Amino acid sequence: MSRFFSKKFASLVPYTPGEQPKERKYIKLNTNESPFAPSEQAIAAAADAAARLQLYPDPEARELTAAVAAQCGVDPAEVLLTNGSDEILNFAFMAFCDEAHPAVFPDITYGFYPVFARLNGVPYTEIPLRDDLSVDVDAFCGVGKTVFLANPNAPSGLLLSLADIERIVASNPDNVVVIDEAYIDFGGESCIPLIRKYDNLLVTQTFSKSRSMAGARLGFGVGCRALMQDLNTIKYSTNPYNVNAMTMAAGLGMLADEARTRQNCAAVIENRAYVTRELRALGFTLTDSAANFVFAKHPEMSGEEIYGALRARGILVRHFKTPRIADYNRITVGTRWEMEQLVAALTAILAERN
Numbered sequence: 001m002s003r004f005f006s007k008k009f010a011s012l013v014p015y016t017p018g019e020q021p022k023e024r025k026y027i028k029l030n031t032n033e034s035p036f037a038p039s040e041q042a043i044a045a046a047a048d049a050a051a052r053l054q055l056y057p058d059p060e061a062r063e064l065t066a067a068v069a070a071q072c073g074v075d076p077a078e079v080l081l082t083n084g085s086d087e088i089l090n091f092a093f094m095a096f097c098d099e100a101h102p103a104v105f106p107d108i109t110y111g112f113y114p115v116f117a118r119l120n121g122v123p124y125t126e127i128p129l130r131d132d133l134s135v136d137v138d139a140f141c142g143v144g145k146t147v148f149l150a151n152p153n154a155p156s157g158l159l160l161s162l163a164d165i166e167r168i169v170a171s172n173p174d175n176v177v178v179i180d181e182a183y184i185d186f187g188g189e190s191c192i193p194l195i196r197k198y199d200n201l202l203v204t205q206t207f208s209k210s211r212s213m214a215g216a217r218l219g220f221g222v223g224c225r226a227l228m229q230d231l232n233t234i235k236y237s238t239n240p241y242n243v244n245a246m247t248m249a250a251g252l253g254m255l256a257d258e259a260r261t262r263q264n265c266a267a268v269i270e271n272r273a274y275v276t277r278e279l280r281a282l283g284f285t286l287t288d289s290a291a292n293f294v295f296a297k298h299p300e301m302s303g304e305e306i307y308g309a310l311r312a313r314g315i316l317v318r319h320f321k322t323p324r325i326a327d328y329n330r331i332t333v334g335t336r337w338e339m340e341q342l343v344a345a346l347t348a349i350l351a352e353r354n
């Protein structure tokens with residue numbers, strides 16, 4: 001730390017992204033990326049946009065905003081595009097949280113929430129997940145704070161029903177409820193239609209998972225116009241050009257090839273069923289994941305041992321040292337071949353141990 005670093009950030013512990021090692025070729029199952037390349041239409045559109053990089057992008061991102069709105073069945077004024085969904089989450093902490101509106105989220109969820117809270121000087125509380133790692137919905141009802149919930153949750157993959165989400169939103173009318181739907185396309189039902197009924201609901205989604213664009217950084221929020229105006233005030237006070245021209249073009253190309261996205265999601269869902277079956281047969285316990293990852297533990301090996309043994313065999317998964325989930329590993333669902341390699345490696349690792 002330099003002697004110039006502001007005191008207000010001195011104790012900030014930044015978010016730790018999943019490792020992206022370059023020293024050897026791994027089967028990468030640690031950051032929940034899509035195993036599939038973006039649509040050719042997205043690649044061609046981004047390359048075409050590269051030829052005009054001397055120009056700033058459209059700060060209002062009108063064309064892509066209209067396409068995202070159409071995809072979501074809402075009005076463009078109800079959508080705001082951001083640099084990954086991380087950015088809209090940060091904007092939400094900036095716009096809707098303060099001393100009078102502290103944040104609340106589960107104790108085990110996306111690790112960026114507490115980081116954003118501390119970055120923005122927002123007080124927060126964490127509500128423990130139940131023993132089965134499910135969200136305690138009643139504890140969030142009428143909680144009177146700005147709620148952040150990932151649905152499906154990470155890293156459990158567990159999904160809340162639309163009825164439960166609505167109960168939380170309806171019971172906190174004086175606070176914004178942010179539903180982070182980064183993984184919704186892998187088996188959940190989006191709560192976006194509820195934005196017309198509740199002016200306190202903000203739904204966030206991303207192109208990083210189901211739409212194969214993690215490297216392009218494109219996310220968005222959907223909510224009533226007034227919420228979008230607030231978030232736009234934050235955007236134009238930080239970075240009006242938050243979505244770059246190549247990313248916008250790629251996003252349009254991706255949305256023009258929705259069939260590809262549906263096909264990719266179907267493949268992930270099928271591979272998730274396969275890997276769940278195979279891991280259970282090997283003695284693993286898995287949560288019932290609705291996301292593009294599984295969350296698995298084995299009674300005979302610690303989470304850290306399994307992580308290390310897989311790494312030594314060229315397979316990267318995500319292990320969290322957090323209490324209560326340290327026995328687990330979060331494993332991204334990849335191609336069928338990748339899942340077969342994973343199952344073979346785990347079979348060998350368990351056999352070597354016996």
Ligand code: PMP
Pocket residue numbers: 083084085086087110150153154180182205206207208214217218219
């Ligand atoms: N929400 C959750 C629950 C996530 O796991 C992630 C991905 N790490 C994000 C949001 C942010 O993803 P992105 O910024 O790539 O949209």
